[in-house]
Amino acid sequence: MRSLRAIQRKAVLSGAALRWAARALGGAFDLRLRSMWRIVRNKVLFLTSERRYRSVGDAQLLNVAVHPEARGRGVATALVSEGLRLLRTLGVPEVRLEVRPWNGAALAVYTRTGWREVGRTRDLEGEWVVMVASPGPIPAGSLRG
Numbered sequence: 001m002r003s004l005r006a007i008q009r010k011a012v013l014s015g016a017a018l019r020w021a022a023r024a025l026g027g028a029f030d031l032r033l034r035s036m037w038r039i040v041r042n043k044v045l046f047l048t049s050e051r052r053y054r055s056v057g058d059a060q061l062l063n064v065a066v067h068p069e070a071r072g073r074g075v076a077t078a079l080v081s082e083g084l085r086l087l088r089t090l091g092v093p094e095v096r097l098e099v100r101p102w103n104g105a106a107l108a109v110y111t112r113t114g115w116r117e118v119g120r121t122r123d124l125e126g127e128w129v130v131m132v133a134s135p136g137p138i139p140a141g142s143l144r145g
């Protein structure tokens with residue numbers, strides 16, 4: 001799905017968001033009420049800031065994670081590159097993400113795959129670097145040899 005708003009709409013209309021909330025309140029994720037409140041507040045902060053620093057559309061890279069034992073071998077670089085290639089075939093002109101400024105490994109992956117910082121935002125946990133990319137090939141010379 002290439003639209004963040006479409007994913008959010010689907011999560012609400014399908015009842016998935018409500019089911020997740022009910023399971024969280026029922027203790028399925030071992031979350032305390034205080035943590036849940038922080039998660040909800042951070043989600044609200046995200047919803048109020050997710051349109052900032054965009055020039056077009058609402059495509060968003062939400063989560064990239066690699067198993068700790070497989071890190072440092074180019075997996076995330078390959079995943080992000082392939083994601084951008086897919087978005088290009090879908091005709092998505094711009095995609096946005098947020099990353100913590102202390103997350104050196106993630107920043108290295110995004111910079112290498114052609115993302116650029118366009119601004120900063122915050123939530124209860126601190127600052128986010130906002131980056132955007134125009135889906136397309138990885139800049140020449142930035143791939144591993």
Ligand SMILES: CC(C)(COP(=O)(O)OP(=O)(O)OC[C@H]1O[C@@H](n2cnc3c(N)ncnc32)[C@H](O)[C@@H]1OP(=O)(O)O)[C@@H](O)C(=O)NCCC(=O)NCCS
Pocket residue numbers: 063064065066067070071072073074075076077078098099100103104105106108109
């Ligand atoms: C970020 C993450 C997805 C990277 O996955 P990965 O498969 O190891 O990434 P790659 O191997 O493609 O590239 C990582 C690069 O970061 C570099 N790197 C690692 N730690 C670093 C640090 N602290 N500072 C700067 N660069 C760092 C690596 O050396 C590597 O570069 P190299 O290939 O030139 O050596 C992985 O660390 C992860 O799952 N982290 C936890 C989840 C997370 O933070 N996701 C990002 C959310 S925005």
